[in-house]
Amino acid sequence: MGNYKVRISARALRDLESIVKYIREDSPQNAVEVAAAVVKLINSLIDSPRRFRLAGFSRRRNSPVHVTNTHSFMIYYKVDEMKNDVEIITVVRSSRRQPQRFA
Secondary structure: OOOOEEEEOHHHHHHHHHHHHHHHHHOHHHHHHHHHHHHHHHHHOOOOHHHOOEEEEEOOOOOEEEEEEEOOEEEEEEEEOOOOEEEEEEEEEOOOOOOOOEO
16 A cells, blocks of 8 residues: 545535635634645545545445545545545535535
8 A cells, every 4th residue: 555646626625615715704713724624634645545434435436435524524535546546525514414425
């Protein structure tokens, strides 16, 4: 098991941007802290991305989808062992309805 390449999907990037924008309205400092925590956790997926809970499988390639959390946000991602690749699918607030199906 080597280092994985981590990519963030356009959807996940939009999710993260909207989260930070929303938090920044009340607390710019908290927005920075949350963004930093999410990015740090995403970067940690370079090593051992399978260490977090399996949430399901993608519909297209039947790839495993894992989930982890930080600061009340859930980060969903796919692991492609053949390419040593991790793709961040979406970032959602843990109090919201969680995705049941993945692209």
